[in-house]
Amino acid sequence: MNRREIDHCLLCNAPLTIRMDWKRLFVNRFPQAICQECEGKFERYRHEGNEEVDSLYYYNEAMQDYLHRYKFMRDVLLAKVFAGEIHRHLKNRKELIVPIPMHPEKWKERTFSHVDELLRQARIPFVHVLEKTTTEAQAGKSREERMKTPQLFVLREDAQVEGKDLLLVDDIYTTGTTIRHATQVLMEGGAKSVKAFTLIRAKGGQEAIKASPLMF
Structure with a gap:
């Protein structure tokens, strides 16, 4: 390089x-x-105790602008911005890295998978074992609406998760609905353990993040 x-x-x-x-x-x-x-301008996330979900940054104004440009404006080059930090945090993890997937229709719309590209630029190997079942966006929903969301994922037919330790990776953690749904499917599929890592963590009161439906 x-x-x-x-x-x-x-x-x-x-x-x-x-x-x-x-x-x-x-x-x-x-x-x-x-x-x-x-x-x-990016605010580092302050961990509190032994958390199951590891995050790097809080969702603030600078991060909102970054996500808008990266995902909505499709500026794929911005996946390089946090590559070094993501690499440093994940390079020694022993779990199988599992990105939160996009629905195929969303992938066609956006032309790239934002979570996959973050990992690719960070040189972190990963494998897809989940499929997204809906194109419905979580952005803009209230906490109550998110908590009532039907299951978002199914296990891929070729997935091999039984007895394995898995690390889910997503871009942002708000109410935890996405991580919770993915964890449920993986554990029901026989996974030994499931933890999660996200680039961003919403602060308290930010559950319903206002954004274009294309962003999330």
């Missing part, structure tokens, strides 16, 4: 100041994708 392939911030287009050192010269590192000013 060309370490100078990105020379302007992918978010604000400001020139990037590449800090060269011996580690950057001799270690295969992820290229810098955003400037320090943009990076500082």
Whole structure:
């Protein structure tokens, strides 16, 4: 990979100041994708105890703009923004990495799978074992409406999950409906354990995130 392939911030287009050192010269590192000013706008998630769902950032204004551009505006290059952080958090996980899937109709509409691309850019191997059964979006629903959502997934016919430890990966955690539904299907399919990782965690009171239906 060309370490100078990105020379302007992918978010604000400001020139990037590449800090060269011996580690950057001799270690295969992820290229810098955003400037320090943009990076500082993202709020790191503060973990509380032994949580089953691991997250990296809170959902704030900067993250809302990022998701809009990445998913709704289909700016697939933005998958590089958090590649290094995702890689650092998942590279040593022993579980089988399982992305939350998109419905085929949504995939055609968006032209790429946003969760798959985040993992691909982070160089994290993954396998699909779930299928999404509905194109209905969760964005904009109240907490009560999300909690009443019918099962969103089924196990793929070729899935082999029995006796395995699995790590679900999604872009954002709000009420936990998506993770809960996926976990139920996997456990019923014989999985030994299921945990989850998300790039973003909504703060309290953000359950009904306002967004275009195309975003989620």
